[in-house]
Amino acid sequence: MKESLAQLHTQPFAAEREWEVEGIPVLAAAISLPEPVGAGSALTRRIRRYYQLQCRAFLRYCEHWLLPQAAAEYRAALETSRPLPCFRAELGYRVTYNEGGLWSLYTQSRETGPPGRWLLQRRGDTWDLAAGYPVALSSFFPAGHGWKKTLLSAAAEEILRQEAAGIAQYHDTWRQDLRRRFNAQNYYLSQEGLSFFYPMFSIAPAAEGVPVFTLPYAAQGPALPAPQPAPQ
Structure with missing residues (x-):
């Protein structure tokens, strides 16, 4: 097998x-x-x-x-x-x-x-x-889940937190840029959660490099599939 x-x-x-x-x-x-x-x-x-x-x-x-x-x-x-x-x-x-x-x-x-x-x-x-x-990125969310809206909302919350803390700076148009420049292929997994990112310059000045946002794993998504047992 x-x-x-x-x-x-x-x-x-x-x-x-x-x-x-x-x-x-x-x-x-x-x-x-x-x-x-x-x-x-x-x-x-x-x-x-x-x-x-x-x-x-x-x-x-x-x-x-x-x-x-x-x-x-x-x-x-x-x-x-x-x-x-x-x-x-x-x-x-x-x-x-x-x-x-x-x-x-x-x-x-x-x-x-x-x-x-x-x-x-x-x-x-x-x-x-x-x-x-x-x-595909959508595979980590339940069927019918509005996963793109979830990701964009998480990114917006993180941007507001970073700017309030003075640890990062984004373009004045970042809310529109989050939607326009989102690419479902720009993601990877980590132990902390599902990380998705934006191209350099797309939502922030060059000094911010490649902006990355991480959404922790949760029952309603993103969620890792259960490990499959090896064939006998």
Whole structure:
């Protein structure tokens, strides 16, 4: 019978690349992404391919989007006798939940260029190890539950708390931005609850990075499914 995994064991696989203009390095990329360990299965092969494709997509993004910017900055620096810049792009990951047949993590890239310019981009993934596919955010709420309204209300309450305490600052339009920029794919699980996030700049200034909100697990959702017994 098909084996049911309670946890997924992985190790990082790394890749690095450097681009030059006229023999001078202008852009460097470093990648660390998860790779399943142990005997191969349809699930581990699928997950391995998924993150290998993400690795290749990130390198293409660096070459086709960041490299032209780095080359332009390099030539501008030559013309004005400024220090030559070297852009850097990093892609890494963090596993946030790995039990009960669910494996959840986020990958995050960081781009740095000339002083004062940086960008974070985050992506969340939650895998059902029994089915072998990603899990939709709605799966953690009862059928018919207004889960989006619940999440937006939780985020609004947390923003009001943070601003009242003076520990964070958001755009004046954050109430509208919460609805407009919400993406049901931007979530991951943790021991504390279901965490959902917004892109950098979308609801807050750059200094706030990637805004994250966590809704604790509860009977009415979000709720983790009961662990399934292994097949006999």
